[in-house]
Amino acid sequence: xxxxxxxxxxxxxxxxxxxxxxxxxxxxxxxxxxxxxxxxxxxxxxxxxxxxxxxxxxxxxxxxxxxxxxxxxxxxxxxxxxxx
Numbered sequence: 299x300x301x302x303x304x305x306x307x308x309x310x311x312x313x314x315x316x317x318x319x320x321x322x323x324x325x326x327x328x329x330x331x332x333x334x335x336x337x338x339x340x341x342x343x344x345x346x347x348x349x350x351x352x353x354x355x356x357x358x359x360x361x362x363x364x365x366x367x368x369x370x371x372x373x374x375x376x377x378x379x380x381x382x
Contacts, residue, residue: 300362301372301380302326305344307335312347314381323369327380341365345372352378 302324306315309330318328333343341361349356354375364370 299374299376299378301348301374303344303348303370303372304328305340305368305370306330307333307340312343314351316382326369327382338365341370344370348372348374351381354378 304318304320304323304326306329309332311330312332313330315328315330317325319325329344329347331340331343331347333339345356345359345361348354349359352359352374358375360373362371362373
């Protein structure tokens, strides 16, 4: 399943903020992460956070697009229950 996420780095805590509709980017899940956007730390933190919250192995979460962008496209296993 393809999941679009908008990430806000350097937050006080890791958390889901909910779903957002963007006329240009479509529907995506907003997430805050403590990790800084430096040397791929936020990307790694995003994969770990999603895997833990969705109860899937880290290897099952793949970052497909958006390595240097706040808007990211990930692949997660089909049938995974998403928040909200």
